[in-house]
Amino acid sequence: MPTCFIDFLSALIVLSGMLENTPYHHGHLRQSLIDEGLKALEQSGLESLSLRALAESLGVSKTAPYRHFATKRDLLTVLAAEGYQLFADKLEEWEKELINIKGKERLNRIYKVYGEFALGNPELYRLMFSRLGNSLHSERCRINAQRSFAVLIRLAEGMLDSQKDPRSLVLSLYANLHGWAMILLDDIIPPDVGVNSENWQEFALKPELY
Amino acid sequence: MPTCFIDFLSALIVLSGMLENTPYHHGHLRQSLIDEGLKALEQSGLESLSLRALAESLGVSKTAPYRHFATKRDLLTVLAAEGYQLFADKLEEWEKELINIKGKERLNRIYKVYGEFALGNPELYRLMFSRLGNSLHSERCRINAQRSFAVLIRLAEGMLDSQKDPRSLVLSLYANLHGWAMILLDDIIPPDVGVNSENWQEFALKPELY
DNA sequence: TATCAATGTAGGCACTGCCAACAAATAATT
DNA sequence: AATTATTTGTTGGCAGTGCCTACATTGATA
Structure with missing residues (x-):
């Protein structure tokens, strides 16, 4: 079945939900949970993300999410996988x-680019690189983490310059x-x-000091 | 009143609690919450640390801790402060x-010593350098963090070598x-x-590669 | 000795993740 | 086309959480 047709049907379902009273079946629940989850994650933070609140905000009963994710952790793992994929793509x-x-300019740009992702998606980044999110037993997480690496x-x-093992450098x-990233996200300094998320790059890379 | 006398009285109270049924007043609750909190933190992890469970394990009612800590966060802040102090002392x-x-040997030793603390007190380290624990509005946290820095x-x-601003280097x-520390604690690689908590130092510091 | 502040308890509220039993809608089979 | 099975919803409930209010007990103070 072509994707556009599914989209069309979905649109019909959404429309009918807006006209009549909400239908028994949501239709998109799994994907909606992921989308809304990512949104809620970035808006309210990892700590206060709850399946029940998510369900309610999608107009669905409190236990409906469990038809798609066995545990809250499973949802978080999928959110993290989403993040790893986005990260690898970027x-x-x-x-x-x-x-x-x-040379050095390349190094500067790497810092810039990496910092942009971490500071641009703070909660997602935190989730990805936490015990909750780094679940490398998740196929998608692992694959995309390896892509990034x-x-x-x-x-x-x-x-x-040399032909040495690049592992140490990387x-x-x-x-x-x-x-x-963590220092800036968690305000550790x-x-x-006098270091902040604006000027950190002036301090970040001074290899000539070593 | 001398400390040893307080200790003596406390010992009496503890003893009487062991003989008769537990007395109405605990006597050491605040300090016990901190001690037991640090223990539970390292044993069961930050996520599953609960005031109620802590209270129960100290043989005290579920709301008793609130006489000493207005919120759970306040307890965590004190635990973090404890950690910052320990860290600065070390x-x-x-x-x-x-x-x-x-020179380079000094650098190696710094890595060794820092890693020992982080890997030796994983949950405490994680708490200290998280949004929950890094509360720099806490006098004790701030002071001891500055001592460490x-x-x-x-x-x-x-x-x-040079007389430049040491901030970049530090x-x-x-x-x-x-x-x-975070990479090793959270299993990110x-x-x-092939990097683990045993061999990480072989990779950590290769300034000649820059 | 009476009073009071400090420190404990009991009950309850709103919230959480998640389990079991049931209901509706869709897909598969005959 | 009718029946069955499977998927995906719902309701009710359990145990756990932080924390609020009202009340009890105690040691310190006047």
């Missing part, structure tokens, strides 16, 4: 833009990127140091 | 040990340390990369 996109940029490796290799880079 | 202690160690600055200055170092 990274591959940015990789193309950086193809002709070398592969991009980082390729980006790092482009900066590596892991150092990764720790730095993730460290900065004492305020008198 | 760092200052280690600073003395590193006083005659210079000050140690890091001094340690970094000892490695700095912030890079900090991002790296915290990044590695894809397993096929």
